[in-house]
Amino acid sequence: MSISVGAVELMNESLQRTPLYDLHISLGAKMVPFAGYEMPVQYPLGVMEEHQHTRKKAGLFDVSHMGQLRIQPRQQGNGSVAAEAFEALVPMDFQSLPVGRQRYALLTNDQGGLRDDLMVARQEGGLFVVVNAANKESDADYIEQALAESCKVKRQFDRALLALQGPKAVEVIADLFPQAPTMRFMDCIDTVLDGAPVTISRSGYTGEDGFEIGLPAELAERVARKLLEHPDVEAVGLGARDSLRLEAGLCLYGQDIDKTTSPVEASLMWAIQKVRRPGGERAGGYPGAETISRQLEDGVYRKRVGLVSEGRAPIRAGVELFADETGEEKVGRVTSGGFGPTVQGPVAMGYVSCDKASPETRVFASLRGRMVPVTVKAMPFVPPGFKR
Amino acid sequence: MTTRYTETHEWVNLEGDTATIGITHHAAEELGDVVFVEAKEAGTELAAGEAVAVVESVKAASDIYTPLQATVLSFNEKLSDDPSLINSAPEGEGWIVKVKLASPEEFDRLLSAEQYQQKL
Structure with missing residues (x-):
């Protein structure tokens, strides 16, 4: 038998570790290289049980390898400048997205393919963006250059990102963040924990109710351990993350979508708001708009x-x-x-x-x-x- | 009856010229939850090192090899209903195939338990 997953030798010295590395090891995780990081593919519970537990109760995922960015106007003032500017890079409507709301977005290329898929929230001072781990530097460079005139990009790659997913997530998170249960799906708020800035969204990558928590690295292990203390929470690795998102019909960038697949081909048209489609008030105006409009008209x-x-x-x-x-x-x-x-x-x-x-x-x-x-x-x- | 092992994590038992092949505890643990197992049809002739079965876990599909030239005799049908036998009893009830070895005397060329353990 050739063991292709799980037994991969971690020979590459250059692999990075998330702030939760020690926690993963102490929980007995099997670590594998993923997008330049040593990540837990599973814990002793195993992929099957970790998956089931997330659907029935709550699973805690370390997704700190993903990239957190803030896009903020150069001039002091209104965050709407960032929302307006960002629309030049994505076929989404961010101008009418209320502050405190999050939206799935697609960075398109000139051929109408996809540079990346990402989550973008509107905030008082600009946009909070979460991008895929493998693309985070190139996405940040690209956005920075493209929006240089009006906006600056703050890379927060040293921050941790935890995902708490499953029907019990809301009860569990309420112990730490009493305001979380009042949030709706795709709400995103900035708050404070022990004096440190924390960003919480009610969203995820499993098809379940749940939250993602962006927080400073030094706080990550304490918060993760606190969540894991709850009897309904188990640590869940990348293995179950993949089977959960697959059952939820969600795309994995680099596998289901890439620079050669358009949103029309990828059946992601639901993510393009009417106002940015042909005939809409702000139709087009993003890379590859002509190709995508033509595909909408003529089919693929x-x-x-x-x-x-x-x-x-x-x-x-x-x-x-x-x-x-x-x-x-x-x-x-x-x-x-x-x-x-x-x-x-x-x-x-x-x-x-x-x-x-x-x-x-x-x-x-x-x-x-x-x-x-x-x-x-x-x-x-x-x-x-x-x-x- | 002696059990011998392969570098690719199969175990092999020999009785006369009939060999039973499965995967080791170590391999089963690495694979994780097994969800599907399928073997080559009875009568299939295989050269040494050819795939005799495939074991699918939630994570990946892995080929299982016959270490010696052989003809497939039978598949462990219990695995069709309960592939998790490979996780619960990889070196017992979770055996995968029985094959007829072309040259049973070659069996001793495979790894002993100690040799296999050393390679882990």
Whole structure:
């Protein structure tokens, strides 16, 4: 057997550690390299139990490897300057997003593909942004240069980011932050803990209700341990984070979306507000707008869809999809796939040609030399637990 | 009956010319929760080092190799209903396949328990 995950030798001296590294080790985590960091892929509980625990109670994730940024106007004053400026880089509406609200956003490139996906919250003094770990330096450089005239970018990469996810998260977090239960899904507030600035959003990457807490590194372990003291909380690693987001139908940048996939192809049009679409008041005005508008008008060749295969064998990233059992006509490819612990069966997502993209269409996956029937399904695969 | 091991974390038991192959405790632990197991069909002829089965955990798919030239005899059907047997009893009830070795005398070339332990 070749052990591909979990036993990876940590030979690379240059790997960074999050402020919770010691905590992970003391909890018995299995550490793996991920986006330049040594990260916990699982704890002794195991991926399956960690996943189930998050869906039933609450899981605590260290996501400090992700990049936290603040975009603030150069001139003292109104944060709306940052919201307006940022719209030049994303096809989202930030001008009418109220202060204290967060929104999923896409940094597009000139070809209409995606540089990154990110979470952006409007704040009194500007925007609070969370970007993917692997892209954080390049995103920060890009935003800094593009908005140089009007805004400055504060990199807060030394801060920690914790995610507390699951139906019990709200009860647990209330012990530390009494105001948290009054927040709605996608609210984002700045607050203070022991005199230190903390940013809390009611959002996450699991499809469950939950919170993300941005805080100074020196506070991270104490807060994490305090949350873990609660009987309903277990530490959860990257393994379960991946299976949870897959069941929730959420994209992983670099796998399900990248610089070659447009929002139209990636089925992310829900993230583009009407006012930025063709015919809207502030239509276009972001990189790749022409391509994306044309795609909206004329359609695209492929679409990201949910995929459920027959039987128990998972179909994973890279598996090719065909129109029928002969395997003559290739119609797509799986970009993420595995076993869904909540679904109790294989789930996947991938791109298929548009004529195969409607739910209940049957395609075939080429798996170890045989053809496995696969049905196109609407996502998410599990009902969301958000508190809107 | 002796058990021998491979550098790729399989264990092999030999009775006559029939070998039983599974994965070691160490491998099962590294893999994590097993969700699916599938083997080559009975009658398939395999060269030494070829994949005889695949074990899928939540995290990844891993090939299981026959260390010696062999013909597949049977698959542990219990694993179809309960793949987690590989986690609970990897070196017992969670065996994966039985194969007929082409040259049973080669069995002694595989690692002893001590040799395998040293490689971990």
